[in-house]
Amino acid sequence: MxxxxxxxxPYAAYLRVYEPLAAFPEPERSHWIAYAKQRRLPTAQDxxxxxxxxxxxxxxxxxxVGESAEAFVTEVDGVTCVCPWRTRLRSWQxxxxxxxxxxxxxxxxxxxxxxxxxPPVVRRQAVADYEQWRERNPDARPWIRTALWHVPVRxxxxxxxxxxxxxxxESGQESGQQFVFRYRTPMVxxxxxLARGLKVLREELEEGPLVEGLIDVxxxxxxxxPRSLVELDYGGLAHAIPEEQLAGDRSxxxxxxxxxxxxxxxxxxxxxxxxxxxxxxxxxxxxxxAS
Numbered sequence: 001m002x003x004x005x006x007x008x009x010p011y012a013a014y015l016r017v018y019e020p021l022a023a024f025p026e027p028e029r030s031h032w033i034a035y036a037k038q039r040r041l042p043t044a045q046d047x048x049x050x051x052x053x054x055x056x057x058x059x060x061x062x063x064x065v066g067e068s069a070e071a072f073v074t075e076v077d078g079v080t081c082v083c084p085w086r087t088r089l090r091s092w093q094x095x096x097x098x099x100x101x102x103x104x105x106x107x108x109x110x111x112x113x114x115x116x117x118x119p120p121v122v123r124r125q126a127v128a129d130y131e132q133w134r135e136r137n138p139d140a141r142p143w144i145r146t147a148l149w150h151v152p153v154r155x156x157x158x159x160x161x162x163x164x165x166x167x168x169x170e171s172g173q174e175s176g177q178q179f180v181f182r183y184r185t186p187m188v189x190x191x192x193x194l195a196r197g198l199k200v201l202r203e204e205l206e207e208g209p210l211v212e213g214l215i216d217v218x219x220x221x222x223x224x225x226p227r228s229l230v231e232l233d234y235g236g237l238a239h240a241i242p243e244e245q246l247a248g249d250r251s252x253x254x255x256x257x258x259x260x261x262x263x264x265x266x267x268x269x270x271x272x273x274x275x276x277x278x279x280x281x282x283x284x285x286x287x288x289x290a291s
Contacts, residue, residue, distance in 0.1 A: 011148065011149055011236040011239075011240045011287075011288065012146050012147060012148050012149075012236055012237070013146070013147050013150070013151045013155075013232070013233065013234050013235050013236075013237050014044070014144055014146055014147075014231075014232075014235050015144070015145040015147075015217075015230070015231070015233075016072065016083045016143060016144045016145075016230070016231045016233065017083060017143050017144075017187070017221070017228050017229070017231075018072070018073075018076070018082060018083045018143075018228055018229040018231065019081055019082065019083070019143070019224055019225045019228045020076075020079050020080070020081050020227050020228065021079075021080055021082065022225070023225035023228070024082075031069065032071065032082045032084075035069070035070075035071060035082070036080050036082060041072075042070055044072070044233070044235060047070070047085055047087070048236075050087075051087065062091065062095055062118055062122050062123065062126050063088055063091040063126045063129065063130075064087055064088045064091060066088065067086065067088040068084075068085040068086065070085045070087075071083055071084045071085055072085075074229065076186075076229050081228065083144065083231075084143050085143075085144070086140075086143060086144070089140060089142050090144060090146070091126075092126060092129075092130040094146065095118070095123065095126055095127075098118075099114070099123060141223050143224075145220070149237070149284060149287070149288045150237075150284060150285055151232065151237070151251065151281065152213060153210060153213075153255060153277065154210060154213040154217055155217070155232050156251050156254075156255040156277075157193055157194055157214060157217075157255055157259070158183075158185060158189075158190040158193055158194055158217070158230055158232070159183035159185050159190070159193070159230075159232060159252045160183075160185070160193075160252060160253075160256065161250055161252050161253035161256065163183045163184055163185050163252070164182075164183055164250075164252060165180065165181070165182050165184070166179070166180070166181050166246065166247060166249075167179065167180045167181075179238040179239065179246060180238065181233075181234040181237075181238040181246060182233040182234060183252060184229060184230070184231045184232075185229070185230050186227075186228075186229060186230070187221065187225070187226055187227065187228040188226060190221060191218070191221055191222075194214060194218050194221070195218070196259075197214060197255075197259050198211065198214045198215065198218065200259050200262050200263050201214065201259075201262070204262045204263075234246075237284065240284065240287050241284060241287075245280075245283075249280065251277055251280065251281075254273045254274075254276050254277040254280075255273070255277065257269070257270075257273040258273035258277070261273060
């Protein structure tokens with residue numbers, strides 16, 4: 001595991017959408033225009049540190065009182081694009097997902113541990129607040145999706161291997177920032193690949209979690225401006241995976257090969273690509289249980 005990896009938490013991957021400033025209505029657009037001109041913009045680690053700080057009080061702050069006015073900023077062909085954090089909305093959604101996963105026994109989290117970390121009174125209040133907020137904001141959606149200890153297979157469908165970026169930090173970079181591993185692609189390409197992949201899966205396989213997941217991602221992407229940028233960032237996972245394994249990670253290529261094999265009717269080749277992918281991410285998931 002990478003040195004100083006403990007400083008990079010949580011071990012999560014992120015699917016982000018950066019929208020051009022023109023996609024935002026006023027007065028939000030003016031806010032992002034001014035925000036993007038700041039000399040120092042916050043990083044993903046800044047976002048994580050602020051979120052962790054809310055877990056220190058007793059009882060913990062499960063959901064921020066106010067919505068974040070922060071965003072990630074990048075430039076695409078000379079156009080400034082932003083990815084709002086929307087920390088409050090994502091906290092509500094993450095809390096709901098965690099509670100449901102614990103109830104369905106999808107994660108190994110005893111009820112006593114969940115109650116100690118997030119007392120029932122805190123969860124009930126968060127649920128009530130979210131329901132009231134949703135009534136006033138029925139069309140709200142996050143610009144960022146998160147996955148702990150893995151990258152969902154459906155996310156790789158949006159990208160090609162040539163869009164893979166793997167970089168080591170420059171000397172003097174802040175502690176914990178060892179590697180960057182991400183894919184970036186224009187929204188039009190992401191939508192096109194998703195549509196092609198979904199067509200293949202529906203023709204060759206039965207309806208199931210992978211198809212349902214792709215449909216869900218597709219609906220989410222349709223909510224954004226067509227000139228947006230889509231990013232898959234390994235985030236903290238890049239610090240949990242040994243460097244040599246990270247350098248050899250070709251997950252998007254494996255997914256593309258599997259889909260091409262299915263399209264050609266080559267089930268054996270498709271199975272081999274899928275096995276490489278699942279074996280790689282099974283090993284990553286197991287790291288969460290390592291001492």
